Amino acid sequence: MDEHTLREKARSVLHNGKLPNRRPDRTWGGPGVGAACAICDLPVARDQMEFEIQFVRDGDSPGLDKYHVHIRCFAAWELERKRDEH
Numbered sequence: 001m002d003e004h005t006l007r008e009k010a011r012s013v014l015h016n017g018k019l020p021n022r023r024p025d026r027t028w029g030g031p032g033v034g035a036a037c038a039i040c041d042l043p044v045a046r047d048q049m050e051f052e053i054q055f056v057r058d059g060d061s062p063g064l065d066k067y068h069v070h071i072r073c074f075a076a077w078e079l080e081r082k083r084d085e086h
């Protein structure tokens with residue numbers, strides 16, 4: 001997937017609220033486990049690297065939201081997220 005497409009995916013994730021629009025509370029790097037990337041929807045294969053990002057959720061149903069993302073997708077998402085911060 002090229003950089004342009006990746007940025008578009010990251011932007012749509014930010015705008016449709018699929019991922020919280022903030023810095024993750026925890027980020028774990030490691031090899032993929034075959035889970036779908038929350039940003040590009042493609043599985044992170046076992047021979048690729050991923051981040052597992054975690055967001056602490058409070059309010060009515062406290063808990064931990066976890067997402068798997070490719071390293072590249074995470075980088076694109078961070079760039080887009082920071083561009084939105086003013």
Ligand SMILES: [Zn+2]
Pocket residue numbers: 037038039040041042069070073
């Ligand atoms: Zn991805």
